[in-house]
Amino acid sequence: MTFSLKDEDHTLGNALRYMIMKNPEVDYCGYSIPHPSEAKMNIRVQTTDRTSAIEVMDKGLQDLIDLCTVVVDAFKAEVSNGDFEYDEDAVWP
Amino acid sequence: MDLSGAPYGSLGTLSGPSITIQELKKDRISFILTETDLSVANSLRRVMIAEVPTIAIDMVEIETNTTVLADEFIAHRLGMIPIDSTDVERIKYTRDCTCSQYCSECSVELTLHVKCTEDRTKIVTSKDLVSNNPQFQPVVEDKNDQGILIVKLRKGHELKLKCIAKKGVAKEHAKWSPVSGVAFEYDPYNKLRHTHYWIEEDAGKEWPVSGNAKLEAEPNPDAPFDYNAKPDRFYIETETVGSLKPEDVVSMGMKTLLDKLGYVQMQLKEELASHQQDQTGWSY
Numbered sequence: 001m002t003f004s005l006k007d008e009d010h011t012l013g014n015a016l017r018y019m020i021m022k023n024p025e026v027d028y029c030g031y032s033i034p035h036p037s038e039a040k041m042n043i044r045v046q047t048t049d050r051t052s053a054i055e056v057m058d059k060g061l062q063d064l065i066d067l068c069t070v071v072v073d074a075f076k077a078e079v080s081n082g083d084f085e086y087d088e089d090a091v092w093p
Numbered sequence: 094m095d096l097s098g099a100p101y102g103s104l105g106t107l108s109g110p111s112i113t114i115q116e117l118k119k120d121r122i123s124f125i126l127t128e129t130d131l132s133v134a135n136s137l138r139r140v141m142i143a144e145v146p147t148i149a150i151d152m153v154e155i156e157t158n159t160t161v162l163a164d165e166f167i168a169h170r171l172g173m174i175p176i177d178s179t180d181v182e183r184i185k186y187t188r189d190c191t192c193s194q195y196c197s198e199c200s201v202e203l204t205l206h207v208k209c210t211e212d213r214t215k216i217v218t219s220k221d222l223v224s225n226n227p228q229f230q231p232v233v234e235d236k237n238d239q240g241i242l243i244v245k246l247r248k249g250h251e252l253k254l255k256c257i258a259k260k261g262v263a264k265e266h267a268k269w270s271p272v273s274g275v276a277f278e279y280d281p282y283n284k285l286r287h288t289h290y291w292i293e294e295d296a297g298k299e300w301p302v303s304g305n306a307k308l309e310a311e312p313n314p315d316a317p318f319d320y321n322a323k324p325d326r327f328y329i330e331t332e333t334v335g336s337l338k339p340e341d342v343v344s345m346g347m348k349t350l351l352d353k354l355g356y357v358q359m360q361l362k363e364e365l366a367s368h369q370q371d372q373t374g375w376s377y
Binding site: 008010011012017054067072076078 | 111
């Protein structure tokens with residue numbers, strides 16, 4: 001089954017492809033941008049008989065959301081932790 | 094679930110992605126993102142460059158321009174001036190606003206009026222722009238910053254105009270980008286052999302290793318090539334233009350990515366519900 005996402009590009013496509021592909025119930029997942037001047041991204045999913053492409057898509061999205069949340073939390077924790085070189089006024093160089 | 098870069102069911106660290114900040118300055122942040130896939134790290138990079146919203150001048154109404162520069166030339170220069178976008182979340186996109194053209198909910202008005210009456214050359218800078226909203230001012234780096242030069246005036250030259258600054262993303266125009274550059278590197282020793290040029294005769298001699306190589310163990314040159322290895326340590330350094338704090342660029346970038354995902358997930362559910370209603374079902 002192919003999903004066509006409007007206004008999306010490699011930013012979402014590649015990460016989502018990776019996340020869906022990680023699911024062991026998925027036989028194949030790939031994405032393409034048919035034409036560079038058309039803001040459209042197609043993502044194709046083929047699954048085993050035990051599940052459906054829609055379910056897998058939903059799980060892929062949810063997994064990626066969870067992963068991003070982990071990254072956000074890790075980043076916030078690291079910023080508040082403050083264990084790094086910090087200089088408010090310094091402008092490079 | 095397993096969020097690490099490792100494949101399903103594999104043994105190893107299942108701690109999920111983690112971040113180590115190495116340096117945080119007024120206009121730059123440098124951090125290491127680990128235990129995640131290249132695609133996710135690249136999404137973060139792409140989203141920081143092109144999809145973090147900021148405020149930038151989008152429309153210019155010129156009343157008087159007797160300077161040496163053409164109207165459209167000045168309008169272009171004005172667009173590139175970074176505007177403090179710390180409170181960008183309070184401003185709506187003009188397309189989402191209820192107003193017919195623009196209003197204070199979805200735009201910021203900046204005016205400029207400079208006339209040269211002396212014999213000396215007068216410079217017009219971003220500091221001459223007067224904003225109607227004190228939260229959104231042209232960026233001033235520090236007290237020594239004289240502002241960004243817009244045009245130089247000779248005696249008798251005058252420039253009077255009104256700018257409408259709007260919220261936008263760099264996908265539409267690069268002037269909305271909060272960053273001037275994002276450095277992105279993985280595998281500084283090129284163990285994975287992702288980079289290779291046909292012009293190379295001895296890559297080791299021709300390419301100096303980057304600063305990030307200090308943070309990784311030097312590989313044994315006789316070690317066999319591990320063709321199953323995947324990158325999982327990403328060195329990212331972001332330099333801002335001053336409109337947003339570097340740490341905010343990263344967190345807003347991740348937030349934008351989450352919003353996109355949430356939106357697609359919602360659309361998928363809606364699509365599914367509307368298809369189930371008309372009983373015809375799908376054939377797939």
